[in-house]
Amino acid sequence: xxxxxxxxxxxxxFGGSHVRVISKLVEQGELECVACVDPNLExxxxxxxxxxxxxxxxxxxYQEMLDAHPDLDxxxxxxxxxxxxxxxxEAMRRGMHVLTEKPAAVLLEDAVEMAAxxxxxxxxxxxxxxNTSGEAFNKALELIxxxxxxxxxxxxxxxxxxxxxxxxxxxxxxxxxxxxxxxxLDGTLHNPFSxxxxxxxxxxGRGDALGAVPVSVQAELYHAHTxxxxxxxxxxxxxxxxxxxxxxxxxxxxxxxxxxxIRMEGSxxxxxxxxxxxxxxxxxxxxxxxxxxxxxxxxxxxMSRLYRNLMAAMDDPSQRLYASIDGSIHYLxxxxxxxxxxxxxxxxxxxxxxxxxxxxxxxxxxxxxxxTMEACAQAGQLxxxxxxxxxxxxxQVGAEELADVSKHWWRTDK
Numbered sequence: 277x278x279x280x281x282x283x284x285x286x287x288x289x290f291g292g293s294h295v296r297v298i299s300k301l302v303e304q305g306e307l308e309c310v311a312c313v314d315p316n317l318e319x320x321x322x323x324x325x326x327x328x329x330x331x332x333x334x335x336x337x338y339q340e341m342l343d344a345h346p347d348l349d350x351x352x353x354x355x356x357x358x359x360x361x362x363x364x365x366e367a368m369r370r371g372m373h374v375l376t377e378k379p380a381a382v383l384l385e386d387a388v389e390m391a392a393x394x395x396x397x398x399x400x401x402x403x404x405x406x407n408t409s410g411e412a413f414n415k416a417l418e419l420i421x422x423x424x425x426x427x428x429x430x431x432x433x434x435x436x437x438x439x440x441x442x443x444x445x446x447x448x449x450x451x452x453x454x455x456x457x458x459x460x461l462d463g464t465l466h467n468p469f470s471x472x473x474x475x476x477x478x479x480x481g482r483g484d485a486l487g488a489v490p491v492s493v494q495a496e497l498y499h500a501h502t503x504x505x506x507x508x509x510x511x512x513x514x515x516x517x518x519x520x521x522x523x524x525x526x527x528x529x530x531x532x533x534x535x536x537x538i539r540m541e542g543s544x545x546x547x548x549x550x551x552x553x554x555x556x557x558x559x560x561x562x563x564x565x566x567x568x569x570x571x572x573x574x575x576x577x578x579m580s581r582l583y584r585n586l587m588a589a590m591d592d593p594s595q596r597l598y599a600s601i602d603g604s605i606h607y608l609x610x611x612x613x614x615x616x617x618x619x620x621x622x623x624x625x626x627x628x629x630x631x632x633x634x635x636x637x638x639x640x641x642x643x644x645x646x647x648t649m650e651a652c653a654q655a656g657q658l659x660x661x662x663x664x665x666x667x668x669x670x671x672q673v674g675a676e677e678l679a680d681v682s683k684h685w686w687r688t689d690k
Contacts, residue, residue, distance in 0.1 A: 280587050283311035283345060284327065285338055285363060286354035288320030290377065294354050295323045297579045302330050306584070310348065313341045338363060348372050349590060352583075356449070358458035361386045368399040375402045375586050378470050380601055382461045384608040384679060391601045398593075402586045405474040405599035409581035411569040412555040413475060416540060416547050417483040424559045426544030432522040433476035434653045435469040435536035435551075436529035436646060440637035443527070444503055451503030453621075453686050461686070463497075463506035463621075464525035465611045472536050472551075473523060474599060477607055479540050479549075480513075480521040484596070485603030489516040493613030494672040496658050500528045500624040500640045508624070508642070510649075510658045511614045521610075522656060524649045528624075528642040534650070613678045615686055617670035625666050 284294055291314070301307035312327045313335040314320050324334050335341035342348070350373035353363050361381055364374045380403045381387045394401040407413060420428055449455035452462055460466075465473060474485065481487030495511035508526040515521060540547040544560035553569040582598055589595040597603075630641045652662045659667035677683060 277306070277587060277591060279306060279308055280349040280590065281308045281310050281345075281347065282350050282352060283313070283332070283341060283348055284309065284352045284354065285313050285341075286356075286377075287312050287314040287323045287327065288316065289354070291320065291354035292323050293576065293579060294352055295326055297576050297583060298352075299326060299330065300576065300580060301583060306587070311335060311341050311345050313338050339366070342367065342370055342372075346370065350374060350586060353377055357382060357460055358456070361390055364390055364401055365393050368393050368397045368401065371397070371399065373400045373402075373586060373590055375404060375582065377404045378474070379403070379466050379607070380604045381608065382459050382466055382611070384605065384612045385681070387601060387604045387608050391605055394601055400586060400589045400597060401601040402582060402589070402597045403599045403601060403604050404579065404582055405471055406578035406582055407471040407475050407551075408478055408598040409578050409585065410553055412553045412567065413549055415555055415567060415569075416538075416549045416557070417479065419547055419557060419559075420479065420540060420542070421483045424545060424557065425540065425542030425547055426560060428480075428482055428519055428540060428542050430520045430522065430541045430656065431476055431480040432524075432539045432541075432653050432656070433472050433537075434524045434534070434539075434649060435464070435472045436526050436533040436649060437468060438529050438531070438533070438639060438641075439468075439501075439507070439527040440634055440639045441501065442635070442637035444501060451501065451505050451507070453504045454688075459687070461505055461611070461615065464509050464527060465506070465614060468527065469525040469536070472525070472538070473611075474603070474607055475549075476521060476523055476538050477610065478603070479538060480515055480519045481606075482517065482519070485599070485606055487517055488519070488521065488606050490514070490606060490609045490613065490678065491516050491675045492672055493610055493617050493678065494658065495614035495617040495670045496660060496667060497614065497618040497621045498624050499621050500629050500642050504621070506621045508645075509614065510652060511610070511617075512658060513610045513613070520656070522653065524653050526642065526645055526649065528629075528640050529645055530641050533646050539653070609678050612684065613673050616678070616683050617673045618668075619670060619685060622668045628666055
């Protein structure tokens with residue numbers, strides 16, 4: 277594979293992870309980073325200096341960078357979400373491929389437009405859902421495709437973490453529905469557990485998110501922190517292929533919480549994939565097996581694989597992307613449908629919450645949420661169906677309604 281020429285947009289914040297991956301790929305002779313852009317040098321000077329050391333020119337204006345380097349093979353975007361669509365479209369129209377941070381967008385119609393430009397220009401648009409490249413997860417997909425657990429019937433993702441108030445104070449858009457005139461819908465579905473979400477969707481598509489076409493969505497969204505958006509969600513999406521997808525997420529868990537996981541249930545067996553790259557499964561023959569890939573795991577390796585995957589796809593149009601903009605259409609159909617179904621982000625009552633000092637901030641804990649979420653996940657029920665006292669049932673949104681912007685209660689531009 278020929279060495280590719282690229283540029284990075286967004287060098288501060290999470291852009292630092294891209295800088296580390298780019299540095300490694302440059303060192304290995306796989307990549308040439310010729311430019312980077314960020315409007316605020318003071319906030320990312322160390323990272324800019326690293327890229328300058330690799331030969332990259334620094335810019336403060338995206339268009340000026342593209343004008344100066346019209347021969348770029350691809351651009352990586354680690355910018356605020358609202359900039360993903362215009363930056364990706366401009367790069368593709370200039371003949372460049374794109375790797376954008378997740379989520380590619382938060383509104384379904386934006387992803388549809390981005391996918392249309394990708395199709396029109398013939399330029400690949402990959403989305404940085406890095407956990408799709410993990411060895412244990414891809415082994416799970418192989419088992420599904422090979423019929424190891426029979427016909428796939430249900431895929432359940434569960435993620436519980438704890439975030440203090442400091443998490444929401446770190447930036448102006450944290451926990452907001454809209455910021456600076458742009459929708460962000462920042463919460464568990466679009467941010468911390470979006471990787472878990474996309475992997476769950478990919479599994480529900482029997483190994484490819486493109487195969488997970490939602491026909492209905494039902495969800496319940498809640499917040500226990502004092503924020504606009506959700507810090508806890510449960511949802512059910514039924515797919516055209518007959519698979520039921522369930523997802524349970526919260527940032528209000530305690531310390532005794534399980535590692536995030538995805539359970540894939542088939543007619544003849546079950547697969548359990550864990551975030552720490554360990555895989556368990558019971559196949560049609562009843563034999564239990566475990567494969568542990570965690571020992572060989574290297575920091576930033578997952579993201580490196582997404583870079584290599586896109587670079588390979590530039591040379592071979594038949595190369596499947598780990599996470600494409602087309603897969604994001606199904607992802608956003610479900611996330612937008614979840615907000616639509618819930619009707620609002622419901623407040624968890626104070627009687628169900630404990631708040632206490634932690635690490636110079638305040639932690640918010642929903643009592644017994646670990647046991648509640650695991651029980652719901654095991655039963656395949658949403659909180660209201662399981663009988664949680666404070667739960668508010670969401671409506672089931674059918675396929676014909678999922679793109680109906682007039683029913684998107686959180687939008688002021690409809």
